[in-house]
Amino acid sequence: MFRSPHRLFDVTIWPLVDVILFGSIGAFIAGNESAGAQAFGYLLGGVVLWHIIYQAQIAVSTGFLEETWSRNLLNIMITPVKEWEYVAGTALFGLVKLILGTGLVAVTALLLFSFDVTDLGLGLVPIGAILLAVGWLIALFVIGFVLRFGSGAEALAWGIMFVVMPLSGVFYPVDALPDVVRPLALVLPTTYAFDAMRTLLDGDGIDWGTIGIAAATTVGLTAAALLFLVRMLRVFRARGFITRYS
Amino acid sequence: MEYVLRARGLMKEYKRTRAVDGVDLEVMNGERVGLLGPNGAGKTTTLMMLLGAISPDEGSIEICGHRLPGGRSEAMQRVGFSAGYMPLAERLRVGEFLRMYGELYGVLDIEARIDAGLERFRIPELAEAMGTQLSSGQRTLVGIVKATLHRPSLLVLDEPTASLDPDVALRVRTGLRDLCQSEGTALLITSHNMVEIERLCERVVFLSAGSVIANGTPSAITSQFERDDLEGVFIHLAQVGAEQRERAERRTQETDHSA
Numbered sequence: 091m092f093r094s095p096h097r098l099f100d101v102t103i104w105p106l107v108d109v110i111l112f113g114s115i116g117a118f119i120a121g122n123e124s125a126g127a128q129a130f131g132y133l134l135g136g137v138v139l140w141h142i143i144y145q146a147q148i149a150v151s152t153g154f155l156e157e158t159w160s161r162n163l164l165n166i167m168i169t170p171v172k173e174w175e176y177v178a179g180t181a182l183f184g185l186v187k188l189i190l191g192t193g194l195v196a197v198t199a200l201l202l203f204s205f206d207v208t209d210l211g212l213g214l215v216p217i218g219a220i221l222l223a224v225g226w227l228i229a230l231f232v233i234g235f236v237l238r239f240g241s242g243a244e245a246l247a248w249g250i251m252f253v254v255m256p257l258s259g260v261f262y263p264v265d266a267l268p269d270v271v272r273p274l275a276l277v278l279p280t281t282y283a284f285d286a287m288r289t290l291l292d293g294d295g296i297d298w299g300t301i302g303i304a305a306a307t308t309v310g311l312t313a314a315a316l317l318f319l320v321r322m323l324r325v326f327r328a329r330g331f332i333t334r335y336s
Numbered sequence: 337m338e339y340v341l342r343a344r345g346l347m348k349e350y351k352r353t354r355a356v357d358g359v360d361l362e363v364m365n366g367e368r369v370g371l372l373g374p375n376g377a378g379k380t381t382t383l384m385m386l387l388g389a390i391s392p393d394e395g396s397i398e399i400c401g402h403r404l405p406g407g408r409s410e411a412m413q414r415v416g417f418s419a420g421y422m423p424l425a426e427r428l429r430v431g432e433f434l435r436m437y438g439e440l441y442g443v444l445d446i447e448a449r450i451d452a453g454l455e456r457f458r459i460p461e462l463a464e465a466m467g468t469q470l471s472s473g474q475r476t477l478v479g480i481v482k483a484t485l486h487r488p489s490l491l492v493l494d495e496p497t498a499s500l501d502p503d504v505a506l507r508v509r510t511g512l513r514d515l516c517q518s519e520g521t522a523l524l525i526t527s528h529n530m531v532e533i534e535r536l537c538e539r540v541v542f543l544s545a546g547s548v549i550a551n552g553t554p555s556a557i558t559s560q561f562e563r564d565d566l567e568g569v570f571i572h573l574a575q576v577g578a579e580q581r582e583r584a585e586r587r588t589q590e591t592d593h594s595a
Binding site: 160161162164165167168169170171172324327328329330332333336 | 421423
């Protein structure tokens with residue numbers, strides 16, 4: 091088990107994630123008199139916008155994973171297609187899935203709960219753009235891990251999102267998080283993006299300062315993701331890991 | 337004559353095993369070269385390095401003047417690759433699959449190239465077939481058509497006729513010879529079928545334990561090793577290689593004990 095640490099996730103990371111997510115929702119509601127009214131918008135707004143990052147990430151990650159599952163990676167690697175062209179193509183193709191998935195969530199929220207996400211107005215545009223970019227850059231991390239660790243890291247394609255979700259305060263302000271994990275939340279661009287969403291829901295307009303921090307942390311994290319991916323691709327080629335897929 | 341491939345001093349080590357040990361390999365424009373050697377000789381690792389999928393620990397690779405890894409994209413524009421183990425998209429028709437790869441290579445006259453390729457290997461009826469409907473021989477032929485759509489200067493084939501019946505293997509050889517003659521494509525091919533290599537290749541490079549141990553025309557190599565044919569040379573070299581490996585292992589064990 092210690093040679094395959096990802097096997098420990100079921101008994102460590104996921105239980106922790108659950109308790110942090112639901113504990114923080116509880117802490118938010120219990121610690122705020124007006125939380126009951128706010129929670130409705132925060133939860134539905136959170137889940138609709140969460141699907142932007144989720145669908146963006148999953149489209150790119152699974153697009154790459156499908157190449158490995160069908161043992162097609164070598165076919166792709168020996169074409170003139172450059173690495174960035176492949177990722178960009180997968181991301182753009184994934185936009186179709188993103189529009190379908192997020193559209194379905196938004197329409198369902200409107201029809202069943204009369205929650206219209208477009209009421210948030212123009213502020214949705216920069217927040218959505220940041221969430222889209224973060225989804226893609228998380229996918230770059232996932233691809234890097236799969237290149238390095240092989241099929242054992244595939245679970246990250248889905249699992250990593252459930253780590254990011256509670257830390258980003260998708261459904262509650264990050265003040266509701268336990269003190270010990272709050273510093274992690276502060277380095278995630280998603281924390282600021284969802285904070286800006288709540289400001290919009292509260293009717294306080296577009297919080298450009300918070301959106302600016304989200305954009306800056308997105309740029310930083312993008313640089314880290316690209317460096318990581320390039321490094322992992324180098325390791326992949328140096329250690330001959332292509333033979334796992336041929 | 338120009339080089340389409342020039343590799344110098346290729347070295348690759350996995351953990352403590354040296355898979356490729358100082359391989360020099362050149363292929364001239366339009367030349368047909370066989371890369372031979374027993375299992376574990378380093379053939380596939382060498383091919384993967386030439387294709388940029390594995391990076392060498394040492395050495396240099398130049399394809400049509402483009403040096404890897406920096407010029408990988410430009411080099412791959414001039415290379416086609418197919419192997420018996422390469423998959424085809426199962427949920428696409430053969431024509432759709434070939435069109436997709438033609439577009440990836442920027443082929444302008446895709447439809448004409450697909451028709452000509454399928455015709456060359458005598459499988460025009462497969463254009464509408466789904467990937468799942470193909471036999472292993474048909475998959476091999478389609479894979480080679482895919483690898484030649486963009487008129488590569490160098491066609492690299494890893495065991496293309498493994499597990500094919502003699503009729504399909506003949507079709508592969510005939511199609512490849514026609515391709516090399518009509519389009520001037522150079523060929524670098526690995527195979528365990530020595531008869532096939534003798535019929536197809538003008539030059540043969542023998543690998544053993546990661547090193548080149550013979551390089552010449554099939555007749556020159558059979559004379560060099562005083563054997564009747566390449567199969568005899570292959571068996572001789574495989575046995576010599578196995579004895580060398582055993583001696584090396586014994587030496588290592590003795591060194592370990594004395595230490």
